[in-house]
Amino acid sequence: MIAFESAAYNYGGGELLSDVTLKLAPGSFHFLTGPSGSGKTTFLKLAYAELLPTAGHVTIFDREVKSLPRDDVANLRRRIGVVHQDVQFLDHLPLAANVQLPLTVAGRRSETGDLGELLKWVGLSHLADALPPSLSGGERQRAALARAIIMGPDVILADEPTGNVDWEMSLRLLTLLVELNRMGKTILIATHDLNLIRQAKNQIPTRVLRISKRRIQLAGVDL
Amino acid sequence: MKLPKPIARAVALMSPDARSDRVVPPSGHTAWLTLFTAAAMTFLCVFAIALSLASGRLAGRWSDAMARTSTIRLAAPPAQMDQQTEAILTLLAATPGVDSARALTDEENRALLEPWFGPELPIEELPLPRLIEVTEGDPGYDAEGLRQRLSAEAPGAVLDDHTRWRRPLAEAASKLRLLGLLSIVLIGTAMAAMVTLAASASLEANAQVVRVLRLVGARDQYIARAFVRRFTLRAFAGSCVGAVAGLIGILFLPGADTAGAFLTGLGFTGWSWLLPFILPPLVGLVAFFSTRTAALRKLREFR
Structure with missing residues (x-):
């Protein structure tokens, strides 16, 4: 689905990621961990083509990202649900409109029932008409997850999805992501929360990747 | 009938799409800036056209009158x-x-x-x-x-065929007409620049909106459409106001009877009354292309 081949990324001040070779297989569940500033967010941005590798290759659904026209980048993103670290919404639109934004920009309409089901699934049906600035951190994270999956994407990338929420909410979000994986979605979560990773490993087979010294390694059993 | 690609894209950009329009938050000051600029520029343009046409007519009249008569002075x-x-x-x-x-x-x-x-x-x-x-x-x-x-x-007879009077008058009149046309071009260019600035400011203010839209899979055309439609319609509406105000101003200009012969013919005559009505669509067109160019250039900053 998403493949890195000797990919590197250089911010200009030095190489942040180097010689990354990795494939996210369909239906897999990956964690990406590493200290702050190690390049987790950069890796995710490369995985949904917000950044281009400065060396090597990244292919998304068998398309080399460097040669993708802008419209094709937009089309690919409709197949990738992203939960960003800094969850951003259109603050002037109510939550329901924000959640169905990917459908809106793709010119598709959602059935009212489907949207209601989705909001209920993430526990936000009572906030459908609320504006984003009035939501709490956990509510924003769940809304972002709902927005990420409303198009039925093949891959879900989440950047520190539990960064601003308490442990109870973290487990709730993890449960949602595990459920999605069981539905066949490919999941990659960037996090430094090792407890979350341990909790996930108890529920589902996962691979844990660690960024160390600009490279990606398979983490050991010490987690 | 299949339209050529550039025209089809332009039509698509202007097609009403309530959902596309909603994704861009209402922007108060740029809206008024665009409206006011278009109105003021069109108002000035109406006067520039009127003066240009009037100076042309006046020059023609002077030239004709002098060209058809000459004087013999007999001492x-x-x-x-x-x-x-x-x-x-x-x-x-x-x-x-x-x-x-x-x-x-x-x-x-x-x-x-x-x-x-x-x-x-x-x-x-x-x-x-x-x-x-x-x-x-x-x-x-x-x-x-x-x-x-x-x-x-x-x-003792000297023929004066008015050539030495006619030439500088004709030259002055043609320069006046040229100045009028230059003013129209400058007004149009200034308006395009101001609409572009307003559109760029709006895009800059909505950078987060643009980023979110790109990340959820919006194509450039979709995002641009919301901005282009908004600015084009505002400029068109402002221009309509300016054209009507300009025409009213022209109607109230003093006539030849009250202002003397020099002002004879200032304003529009015959078919030239239609010229101000061409301005709003032209202004809309200028706004369309300047906003579209600004939007697509700005969007390239977002991957």
Whole structure:
């Protein structure tokens, strides 16, 4: 689905990621961990083509990202649900409109029932008409997850999805992501929360990747 | 019928799409800036067009009037004045290209001098030259040939065909017209620049919106459409207001009867009344292309 081949990324001040070779297989569940500033967010941005590798290759659904026209980048993103670290919404639109934004920009309409089901699934049906600035951190994270999956994407990338929420909410979000994986979605979560990773490993087979010294390694059993 | 690709894209950009329009938050100050700019520029443009057309007409009128008449000034001893006048009129009657010719009466001479010397001037006692007005036919006469024959028949006669007056007037008028056209171009360019600035400011203010839209899979055309439609319609509406205000202003300009001959013909005549109505669609077009260019350039900053 998403493949890195000797990919590197250089911010200009030095190489942040180097010689990354990795494939996210369909239906897999990956964690990406590493200290702050190690390049987790950069890796995710490369995985949904917000950044281009400065060396090597990244292919998304068998398309080399460097040669993708802008419209094709937009089309690919409709197949990738992203939960960003800094969850951003259109603050002037109510939550329901924000959640169905990917459908809106793709010119598709959602059935009212489907949207209601989705909001209920993430526990936000009572906030459908609320504006984003009035939501709490956990509510924003769940809304972002709902927005990420409303198009039925093949891959879900989440950047520190539990960064601003308490442990109870973290487990709730993890449960949602595990459920999605069981539905066949490919999941990659960037996090430094090792407890979350341990909790996930108890529920589902996962691979844990660690960024160390600009490279990606398979983490050991010490987690 | 399938439209050419650029036209189809332009039509798509302007197609109403309530959902696309909603994704861009309402932006107060840029909206008013665009509306006001378009209205003010169109208002100025209406006046620039009116002045340009009027100066053209005025120049044409001056040129025509002077080109069709010339004057022969005869200085002769009083005893020979009537005889030489008669000889000149006979000569003119036989000259090809001369429609008519007549000597100005004493009353007409007095009227010409009255603005400078007052009505009590004893014109009969003054050694004034006799003036003969010549009206040209079409085609006109050969001025050089006429001068030579005049010098033979009446040595004191001088032909003034108004060339030395007509040329600078015609030049001034054509420069005025050129200045008017240049003003219209400058106004249009300034308006395009201001709409572009307003659109860029709006895009800059909505950078987060644009980023979110790109990340959820919005194509450039979709995002641009919301901005382009908004600015084009605002500019069009502002321009309509400016055109109507300009026309009202032109209607209230003083007429020839009240303002004197110089202002005769200022404003629009005939079909030229339609010209201000072309401005709003033109302004909309300028706004469309300037906003589209600004939007697509700005969008390239977002992957």
